[in-house]
Amino acid sequence: MGTTCHIMPVAEGKSVQQTVELLTRKLEMLGAEKQGTFCVDCETYHTAASTLGSQGQAGKLMYVMHNSEYPLSCFALFENGPCLVADTNFDVLMVKLKGFFQSAKASKIETRGTRYQYCDFLVKVGTVTMGPSARGISVEVEYGPCVVASDCWSLLLEFLQSFLGSHTPGAPTVFGNRHDAVYSPADTMVQYMELFNKIRKQQQVPVAGIR
Amino acid sequence: MSGVRAVRISIESACEKQVQEVGLDGTETYLQPLSMSQNLARLAQRIDFSQGSGSEEEEAAGAEGDAQDWAGAGSSADQDDEEGLVKFQPSLWPWDSVRNNLRSALTEMCVLYDVLSIVRDKKFMTLDPVSQDALPPKQNPQTLQLISKKKSLAGAAQILLKGAERLTKSVTENQENKLQRDFNSELLRLRQHWKLRKVGDKILGDLSYRSAGSLFPHHGTFEVIKNTDIDLDKKIPEDYCPLDVQIPSDLEGSAYIRVSIQKQAPDIGDLGTVNLFKRPLPKSKPGSPHWQTKLEAAQNVLLCKEIFAQLSREAVQIKSQIPHIVVKNQIISQPFPSLQLSISLCHSSNDKKSPKSATEKQSPEDHLYVLEHNLHLLIREFHKQTLSSIMMPHPASAPFGHKRMRLSGPQAFDKNEINSIQSSEGLLEKIIKQAKHIFLRSRTAATIDSLASRIEDPQIQAHWSNINDVYESSVKVLITSQGYEQICKSIQLQLNIGVEQIRVVHRDGRVITLSHEGQELQDFLLSQMSQHQVHAVQQLAKVMGWQVLSFSNHVGLGPVESIGNASAITVASPNGDYAISVRNGPESGSKIMVQFPRNQCKDLPKSDVLQDSKWNHLRGPFREVQWNKMEGRNFVYKMELLMSALSPCLL
Numbered sequence: 001m002g003t004t005c006h007i008m009p010v011a012e013g014k015s016v017q018q019t020v021e022l023l024t025r026k027l028e029m030l031g032a033e034k035q036g037t038f039c040v041d042c043e044t045y046h047t048a049a050s051t052l053g054s055q056g057q058a059g060k061l062m063y064v065m066h067n068s069e070y071p072l073s074c075f076a077l078f079e080n081g082p083c084l085v086a087d088t089n090f091d092v093l094m095v096k097l098k099g100f101f102q103s104a105k106a107s108k109i110e111t112r113g114t115r116y117q118y119c120d121f122l123v124k125v126g127t128v129t130m131g132p133s134a135r136g137i138s139v140e141v142e143y144g145p146c147v148v149a150s151d152c153w154s155l156l157l158e159f160l161q162s163f164l165g166s167h168t169p170g171a172p173t174v175f176g177n178r179h180d181a182v183y184s185p186a187d188t189m190v191q192y193m194e195l196f197n198k199i200r201k202q203q204q205v206p207v208a209g210i211r
Numbered sequence: 212m213s214g215v216r217a218v219r220i221s222i223e224s225a226c227e228k229q230v231q232e233v234g235l236d237g238t239e240t241y242l243q244p245l246s247m248s249q250n251l252a253r254l255a256q257r258i259d260f261s262q263g264s265g266s267e268e269e270e271a272a273g274a275e276g277d278a279q280d281w282a283g284a285g286s287s288a289d290q291d292d293e294e295g296l297v298k299f300q301p302s303l304w305p306w307d308s309v310r311n312n313l314r315s316a317l318t319e320m321c322v323l324y325d326v327l328s329i330v331r332d333k334k335f336m337t338l339d340p341v342s343q344d345a346l347p348p349k350q351n352p353q354t355l356q357l358i359s360k361k362k363s364l365a366g367a368a369q370i371l372l373k374g375a376e377r378l379t380k381s382v383t384e385n386q387e388n389k390l391q392r393d394f395n396s397e398l399l400r401l402r403q404h405w406k407l408r409k410v411g412d413k414i415l416g417d418l419s420y421r422s423a424g425s426l427f428p429h430h431g432t433f434e435v436i437k438n439t440d441i442d443l444d445k446k447i448p449e450d451y452c453p454l455d456v457q458i459p460s461d462l463e464g465s466a467y468i469r470v471s472i473q474k475q476a477p478d479i480g481d482l483g484t485v486n487l488f489k490r491p492l493p494k495s496k497p498g499s500p501h502w503q504t505k506l507e508a509a510q511n512v513l514l515c516k517e518i519f520a521q522l523s524r525e526a527v528q529i530k531s532q533i534p535h536i537v538v539k540n541q542i543i544s545q546p547f548p549s550l551q552l553s554i555s556l557c558h559s560s561n562d563k564k565s566p567k568s569a570t571e572k573q574s575p576e577d578h579l580y581v582l583e584h585n586l587h588l589l590i591r592e593f594h595k596q597t598l599s600s601i602m603m604p605h606p607a608s609a610p611f612g613h614k615r616m617r618l619s620g621p622q623a624f625d626k627n628e629i630n631s632i633q634s635s636e637g638l639l640e641k642i643i644k645q646a647k648h649i650f651l652r653s654r655t656a657a658t659i660d661s662l663a664s665r666i667e668d669p670q671i672q673a674h675w676s677n678i679n680d681v682y683e684s685s686v687k688v689l690i691t692s693q694g695y696e697q698i699c700k701s702i703q704l705q706l707n708i709g710v711e712q713i714r715v716v717h718r719d720g721r722v723i724t725l726s727h728e729g730q731e732l733q734d735f736l737l738s739q740m741s742q743h744q745v746h747a748v749q750q751l752a753k754v755m756g757w758q759v760l761s762f763s764n765h766v767g768l769g770p771v772e773s774i775g776n777a778s779a780i781t782v783a784s785p786n787g788d789y790a791i792s793v794r795n796g797p798e799s800g801s802k803i804m805v806q807f808p809r810n811q812c813k814d815l816p817k818s819d820v821l822q823d824s825k826w827n828h829l830r831g832p833f834r835e836v837q838w839n840k841m842e843g844r845n846f847v848y849k850m851e852l853l854m855s856a857l858s859p860c861l862l
Binding site: 072073075085087088184185186 | 616617619620621622623624626629
C-alpha cells in the first residue's frame with residue numbers, strides 16, 4: 001500500500017507497442033526486476049431509464065473496476081462521487097441489479113502489462129485496450145513506504161523524471177483535495193477511472209498530446 | 212370468765228305465723244301452719260330423683276327407699292313410718308313420680324347386678340379395660356424415652372430393610388440378565404457411543420470424522436445386525452453378544468502411520484514394498500464389548516487413510532527443491548541431503564495369511580512414535596479449524612473461509628497481506644519440519660555425548676531445557692575443568708536447535724549459526740574446549756597472583772590448525788623471575804614453555820653487550836615443559852602445580 005500516480009505518456013510518432021518497449025527497456029536498464037503481470041479493467045454502467053425521475057435528468061455513470069493488485073476486491077465508483085470497495089461478490093450483485101444498472105455498449109476498457117519492482121518503487125507499464133484495439137499506455141508508479149500523498153509527491157516526480165524524461169505530468173487531482181489524508185486504494189481507482197475516461201475521449205491513437 | 216354469774220339465755224324460735232291478710236280493722240289473719248302430713252308432702256315434692264348422690268351405687272342391695280336420700284328433709288321423728296307408708300301406697304298422688312323414679316332405679320340396679328354377676332364368671336362376658344392415659348409422672352421418664360425410641364427405630368429399620376431387599380433383588384436380576392443380554396439393551400449401549408440412524412429396516416451407523424470437521428469423502432457407514440446364530444440348546448458362551456456390527460471391507464484390520472528416518476538412501480528398487488509390520492493391537496478396556504473395539508479399530512484405519520491421503524496430495528502438489536516421491540503406500544522425502552524420511556501407511560487386515568516379513572527391511576525401532584502422534588494431532592487440528600467460529604461465517608450469507616479473508620475484499624488487501632493471513636503450510640511441510648528438528652536435536656545430543664565420553668579434560672556438560680517446541684529446543688553447554696569449576700567458567704554456550712540450523716550464543720556475546728552438518732558442531736565444540744584451557748590459565752593466574760602478559764584467542768603463529776584456531780597466553784610470576792607461556796590448539800594440543808631468568812641458565816653464551824651483572828636477573832631463554840610427565844589429573848591442576856613450583860616460598 002503506498003502512494004501511486006498514473007500517467008499516460010504517449011510518444012510522438014511511435015506506436016503504442018514501441019513506446020511500451022522503450023519504457024520497459026529503460027526500466028530494466030535502471031535495474032528494476034520484473035515481477036509478473038498486472039491487469040486493471042473497468043466496466044461502465046448507467047442508471048436505467050425507468051429509474052430516472054420525471055425531470056429527465058441524465059443517468060449517472062457508474063464504473064465497476066477490478067485491480068489485480070487487490071485480487072479479492074471490486075471497486076465501484078461514480079464520476080465525482082464515492083468509491084465503494086467491495087468483495088468480488090459485487091459482480092454477482094450487479095447481475096441481479098440488471099434492472100437498475102445497464103451496461104453501456106462497448107464499454108469494457110482494460111490495461112494489461114508487466115510489473116517492475118525497483119527497491120521501494122513499484123512500476124506498472126501497461127497497454128490500454130478497448131476491445132481489440134490498443135488505445136494508449138498507462139504507467140503507474142507506487143512508492144510503498146509512504147501513505148501520505150503530499151509527503152512523497154516530490155520524490156515520485158523525481159523518479160518519474162528519471163525514466164520518463166519530458167513526459168512527466170503534474171500532480172494528479174486526487175492529491176489536490178486532501179493533501180494530508182492517508183492514501184487509499186480507492187484513490188488509485190479514481191485515477192484509473194480518469195485515465196480511462198481521457199483515453200475514451202480520444203477516438204484514435206493520438207499522434208501527439210500529453211495529458 | 213370466773214366470778215361472773217352465768218346469765219340465763221332463753222331461745223325461742225320465731226315461729227310466727229305468716230300473715231295471710233290484714234283486716235281493715237287491723238286484725239291479722241294468720242296462715243295456719245301446715246300439719247305434719249302436709250309438711251311432708253310439700254317436702255317430698257321438692258325432691259329431684261334425677262340427681263343421684265355418690266352413696267347411691269354403694270347400696271347394691273334392694274331399693275328399700277333409702278332414708279339417706281332424704282338427708283336434707285327436715286327433722287321429723289316419724290320418718291321411718293312415713294317411708295313404709297310411701298312404698299305401699301301408690302295412690303298417694305304427690306308420691307307417684309317418686310314411685311316411678313324409684314322403680315326405674317330398681318330396674319337399673321337389677322340389670323347392673325346381673326351384668327356384674329355374669330362378668331364375674333368370665334365365661335360369657337369379660338371386662339376389657341379402656342386404654343389408660345399416660346402413666347402417672349411418678350414413673351421413670353428415661354425408660355419411657357428409650358422404649359419409644361426403640362420402637363420408632365424398629366419401624367424405620369423395617370422400611371429400610373424392605374427397600375434393601377428390593378434393591379438386591381433387582382441387582383441379582385440384572386446380573387442374571389447380563390449374561391443373557393437382549394438386543395435392545397445392547398443397542399442402547401451402542402447408541403451411547405456411536406451415532407446410529409434407521410434407514411428402511413436397516414440400522415446404519417457413522418464412524419467417520421465428518422461431524423468433527425473432516426472433509427474426507429469416505430462414507431464411513433457401518434451396519435448393525437442381529438446375531439441370530441445362537442443355538443439355544445447349547446450353553447450360551449461367555450462373550451456372546453446379540454448384536455454384531457459390519458464395517459466396510461476397506462476399513463477392516465488395523466492400521467498405523469509409520470514415520471521413520473533413515474541415514475542411507477535405499478535402492479530405488481526397494482520403493483513401494485508394502486510394510487506389513489504387524490503391530491500388536493492396542494489393548495482395549497477390559498469391560499468394553501467386542502463391537503466397540505472393532506469400531507474403534509475401523510475408525511483408526513479411516514483416520515490413517517485420511518492422513519495419508521492428505522500427505523500424498525500435498526506431496527504431489529507442493530513444489531519443493533527436492534521433490535517428494537509417492538509410491539503406493541509410502542511417501543519419501545529428503546529433509547537433509549543425506550537423510551531420508553519415509554512416511555508409510557501400514558494397514559494389516561485380519562486375514563489369516565502371514566505377514567510378509569521377508570521384505571521387512573526397516574527395523575521396528577526406526578519408527579518415530581512422536582511424529583505419528585503429531586500427525587494425528589495435526590489432522591485433528593485441521594478438523595477443528597473447519598468447524599471453528601473463525602471459519603463459520605457471521606452473517607450466515609457470507610462466504611466460508613477465514614474471518615480476515617472475508618474482510619480482504621472490502622478493505623482492499625494486497626497480495627502480501629493476503630499471504631500473511633493464509634497459513635500456507637500443509638500437513639506434509641509441518642511434519643517434515645518436525646522431523647528435521649528431531650533429527651537435529653538427536654544428532655546434537657549424540658555429538659555432545661560422544662565428546663563428553665571421549666575427552667576427559669576439559670569436561671563438557673549439557674543441560675537440556677525441559678520446555679521445548681516442536682520446532683525449537685535449547686541446551687546449555689558448559690565446558691569446565693574438574694575441580695576448578697568456580698574459577699574457570701568462561702566458556703558457556705547456549706545452543707538453540709531450530710529446524711535447519713543451530714544458533715550458538717556465546718557467553719561473551721558472539722552469536723554463531725551452525726548448519727545442519729554434524730561436523731560443524733563437533734569442530735566448534737573442540738575449538739571451544741581448546742580455548743577453555745587458555746582461559747583457565749588466565750583465571751588461574753588471577754587467583755595465584757601471576758600477571759597476564761599477553762593473551763590471544765586466535766594466534767597467527769605456529770602451525771595452522773584445521774579446526775578453529777590456537778590460543779595462547781603468557782603469564783609472569785609475582786616476582787617476575789619466571790614466565791609461563793601456553794599455546795593450545797584443538798589439534799596440536801598444548802605446548803607449555805617456561806622462561807627462566809638469565810642467571811639460572813648455564814649454557815648462555817657470554818657476550819660483551821651486557822656490561823652490568825644486574826641484567827642477568829632478567830628473564831631469558833624458554834624451555835619446554837614435558838607436559839605429559841607432569842603430575843596432576845588435568846591441565847589446570849598441572850598448571851597450578853607448575854605455578855606454585857615456580858613461585859618461591861618466602862620462608
